[in-house]
Amino acid sequence: MNGFMRHIRACNTAILPGQRHVFRVAGEIVGYIDPRIATALSDMGLANGNEFTLDDPSRLESIGAELASMGLYRPHDELFDVWGKEGEPPLGRIDRGALPLFGFIGVGVHLNGLVRKEDGQHLWIGRRARDKRLDPGKLDHLVAGGVPAGLTPEQAIIKEAEEEASLSPDVIRDNARQVGVIQYALDRPEGLRRDRLICYDLQLPDSFQPIPADGEVEEFLLLPIAEVFQLVKNTDEFKFNVNLVLIDLFLRESLIDPHSSEGRALRQALLGSENAQAVP
Known part of the structure; x- marks a missing residue:
């Protein structure tokens, strides 16, 4: 076996949250922020104590694009849904290449x-x-x-x-x-x-x-x-x-x-x- x-x-192999910060979108925990993008997200005003929060899910796509323009990941030029609770509609969408940095499903x-x-x-x-x-x-x-x-x-x-x-x-x-x-x-x-x-x-x-x-x-x-x-x-x-x-x-x-x-x-x-x- x-x-x-x-x-x-x-x-x-992942320990969650490990060294990552919780990321809430519209109040739901949907991801875990990679330390490599934490400073950039803080500069965008998303830091909230020990967490990161985004009230407006429609911003996800533009946030992903901005991180790509900063060279923080290589975009796929293909959007994927960002999921919250299973069985409910997606909260938003973001470039596929950004999913691992946000810890999105x-x-x-x-x-x-x-x-x-x-x-x-x-x-x-x-x-x-x-x-x-x-x-x-x-x-x-x-x-x-x-x-x-x-x-x-x-x-x-x-x-x-x-x-x-x-x-x-x-x-x-x-x-x-x-x-x-x-x-x-x-x-x-x-x-x-x-x-x-x-x-x-x-x-x-x-x-x-x-x-x-x-x-x-x-x-x-x-x-x-x-x-x-x-x-x-x-x-x-x-x-x-x-x-x-x-x-x-x-x-x-x-x-x-x-x-x-x-x-x-x-x-x-x-x-x-x-x-x-x-x-x-």
């Missing part, structure tokens, strides 16, 4: 592209392009990506599937199944990653051949799931958070006994560390 648990632990979608052959289950794997900003050249899912502002996870997975693997919207709408949610709180060089991953399974015909359409994937590989199992267990070939989605798949496919003490421990760990669950 340690071969799998190490990936989960590696994605739950980032929502992503991951799709397991499965093919059942005579010798068992197989999985489509993508290799990330070498010029990707994050984890270039690492193995990845058939389809994965963030959920841009204004889109639901369902809309985002349809968009990503068409862009990354030339899968038609109808195939995703009719056949992709949401199978779980994974969350974690991770310290990375870009800041605090508080991610919520919406996971999908898609059973594909043996005749399917993915075609990369947006240049983000270098190649696609169709591997026996047993081989993927060994890669996750024994190597770091996959992008850091893809390992977690695959461990969840292994539990559902019973490659790891979900009813064993080890399986239950992995399942609980995938829900997020105590620190991750303590935040909104």
Whole structure:
């Protein structure tokens, strides 16, 4: 089990709040301020004792743009929603690159592209392009990506599937199944990653051949799931958070006994560390 648990632990390294200050937007705790932007936010008048507060969420986008202009992060030029309480509408939006500096929740979608052959289950794997900003050249899912502002996870997975693997919207709408949610709180060089991953399974015909359409994937590989199992267990070939989605798949496919003490421990760990669950 340690071969799998190490990936989960590696994605739950953040201590919250740690050295960060709480950030309230419209009265709600929604993030944790990275010390690298604390002085800039103080100069904008957002410091409030030991916290930072913003009463007007509509300012988030311009605040993010100003921080980027100061060279405090590299913008993605893509807006993401800023979430407060789960189940309620987003409070505002900000450039995707700013999310880790504010400790905002980032929502992503991951799709397991499965093919059942005579010798068992197989999985489509993508290799990330070498010029990707994050984890270039690492193995990845058939389809994965963030959920841009204004889109639901369902809309985002349809968009990503068409862009990354030339899968038609109808195939995703009719056949992709949401199978779980994974969350974690991770310290990375870009800041605090508080991610919520919406996971999908898609059973594909043996005749399917993915075609990369947006240049983000270098190649696609169709591997026996047993081989993927060994890669996750024994190597770091996959992008850091893809390992977690695959461990969840292994539990559902019973490659790891979900009813064993080890399986239950992995399942609980995938829900997020105590620190991750303590935040909104």
